[in-house]
Amino acid sequence: MDDLLTTMRALAADGLLSAADARACGLDRRLLAEAAARGEIERLARGQYLVSPAPDLRELHRSRSIAVVDGLERTGLSHDSGLVVRGLPTFAADLSRVHVTSTRRRKRVPPHVHHWVRRSVVLDEVVVGSTTVPALPVADCVVQVGLLRGGEAALVPADAAIREGSLTVDDLSAALDLVVGHRGVRSLRQMLAWADGRHETPGETRTGVCLHRLGLAYTPQVWIGQDRVDALLDDEPVVVEFDGALKYTDQDALVAEKIREDRIRSRGYGFVRLTWADLYDLGLVAARVRRAIDALPRRS
Template sequence: MTVALLKSFEGRVVASHQSALVLHGVPLWQADLSTAHVCRTSTNHTRHRPSAVIHPPVPDQPVKTAEGFQTVPVAQAVVQVGLYPADDSGRRPSMDSLIAADFALQQGFLSRDALDNALRQHTHHPGIPGVRALLKHADGRHESPGETRLAHSMRQLGFQFTPQASLPGGRGYRGDFLLDEVPVVVEFDGLGKYVLATATAASGTVAAARQNLAAEKRREEDVLRRSNHEFVRFTWHEVGNLALVRDRVGAAVARARLRRPA
């Protein structure tokens, strides 16, 4: 639908919001993909159709995707996706802004300065405080949507950590999160980050993902034998359960403290 709109308007609109992010290959989570979003390039007229919304133009120049489709800048789309649309309860999918920002930063086609500028341009939007509060934590070291969500949960619980930290004795192995005060490594287990890494493969993607996951577990066992770190793992369906994250990470912290030499 988005591509059809771009072609039918012949340069008078560019893709925006989640539609722009999809065209750039950016992963999302809860954003509504049943509606295409575009912004006009000149006039301020808006239009709502059952499956498409045409928004006013943004102040920045459009950019092109790898396939040559014109979109608003990625920074604009990252902010837009968390602001619109809200569901029936008024809740906006703000976490998609953070998931998209982490991925775009990690891939190198979004800068912190561009993101801050896009936030300033939406200062008067009623949903901007929540999006701004999330995006101040945007971090290109998170390598999957699951890691982004898990990091958010741990921040809410007050845990301080370093993403993608190198571990001693692990032959180059990195932990998704290393707590700052105690030797506890928190990992996100999920096929998603491996599938993203192998998405260009014509076949065998899931099999390759499973092999990568098994290999990571074997590396973890080696690290455990060489260091005094405690490990905690969470799956996609667990990362948003604050009580579970608090209890499981808290138990690992307690074990790590008991293992410390007197």
């Protein structure tokens, strides 16, 4: 059986093996079904198998998305699936289901696939490893996610896409214009107006959302001497940093970060450090920023 698994992995492209390719090399469906039953490979969609274990849920979703859309006419990956295959981040996404969009409803849809229908669909060809898959444009996927789960879910990938150059503000505006009249479009447009490619991580994007909601103007990615900070308030010399790695298992990294913070403080700046948990409590963020402002030395 080890030889069979080795053969299947050799035939696979980016970890995916189609039943057609397997059959062409002498491996029939019975062998594939038996290997799936033993847990050696995973059936992702009809005639599509994952023969190399996915390292995490995102990679599994990417592989499943590629398998699901294979061979479907005038159908593209959409919503979070269209973002994941492009390597863009998602926020609060349910990656157990693959999202596809087409111009006509299909009679039979697997339970792990959410099939959406639109009057017209424009498809991009997205290169994933050695495979090319159809997906809706980035702007459409971002807007779809926003209408489905709210503005923050859209803003996180929008920031990342703008930063890497695969999305523009004009693209977002055009995609929003296509869904005028849908419930939630107005609030989504307001939040996507905050899209800023200077945010470097989803945590920084969500930190910015908190500051916007508190009515605090700020500038992302500002240099203070030799140090670049995530955000600097425009009206007060207060730095706001997102700390997604409070773990700091490396003692040297922990010490270096403390020295950096002290160096920034020595220049007369207040300093607020936020974690993932903090971002879910707007009142806590407001209180920390207020304490940092109140602690600033005042010129007489």
